[in-house]
């Protein structure tokens with residue numbers, strides 16, 4: 001029977017004054033997590049979703065962090081499983097007039113901004129992100145207004161209104177290249193909202209970056225000391241780290257990269273064992289891409305009372321087979337973006353897309369293994 005639990009989620013909420021940065025407090029949000037259907041229920045739901053996708057001429061676009069059943073369904077039905085930018089690009093370029101986005105709200109919004117004439121549905125419109133929650137438009141606008149001499153670069157994990165205030169939007173795999181490009185032009189950067197990714201890029205590029213103090217509640221929980229202990233138990237394992245993780249975790253990485261780049265590294269690196277510091281939803285795709293290899297979650301607080309995410313995003317977990325089938329049937333949960341905001345936001349997104357297209361021949365990976373570019377050939381800029 002279909003049921004759901006409401007999970008209380010604590011996340012780090014930046015406290016920013018227009019002229020200073022660096023403080024945060026703990027805030028609370030919630031996530032409505034659907035129960036796992038039985039194997040029989042799953043088969044019925046999957047068949048229903050496949051039928052509805054056909055009837056509605058819709059395409060399913062899923063993120064690497066959502067439930068494995070949804071990822072499989074997306075691929076089996078001609079949709080895609082990817083990172084946030086590729087999701088939006090795939091949706092924009094696909095002929096379907098209805099996009100069903102399994103992910104979190106900013107992903108649905110980016111898809112809508114890139115495809116304003118398409119219908120964009122999501123299994124649950126309340127699926128959010130601690131980076132988005134921690135960067136409210138009014139506070140962010142005041143911060144930008146206090147620093148008019150800086151070029152505003154925002155991460156994809158922000159609301160449409162924040163993207164509309166930015167000069168550039170970037171994703172984790174192209175952020176380093178874009179900041180390096182702006183730095184070479186002598187520009188000073190205002191970066192938001194992920195302070196770990198911003199700090200990583202700042203260190204790599206030497207750019208003058210003023211950082212918003214946000215964090216991803218999944219990646220922020222990875223622990224450097226415990227990772228060091230785990231490495232001793234698995235001396236041959238390669239360490240794969242998403243740059244939203246704290247610096248003492250990033251410092252131990254063999255590869256630092258976006259979700260797509262970490263999957264490529266798992267497939268191409270000459271190793272049988274990997275410790276993975278990103279949302280564990282990605283392990284499904286890694287196991288498919290590199291069968292026979294062993295993947296181990298990087299340590300968080302474990303499944304203890306103090307574990308906020310236990311390496312899986314509570315908002316990504318809001319996407320289930322049941323609510324996916326329901327929105328396809330009802331047409332509920334459509335994403336709308338204010339037309340004026342959409343028109344402004346697309347400027348910052350298009351800047352990134354055009355930059356990526358210019359470099360498409362060989363987009364440099366955001367990675368400590370950037371010397372080994374052959375590992376990443378064919379990886380797009382998302």
Ligand code: SF4
Pocket residue numbers: 065104128129130131157216217218219279313314315316
């Ligand atoms: S994994 Fe982190 S960055 Fe991604 S949606 Fe969840 S909270 Fe946001």
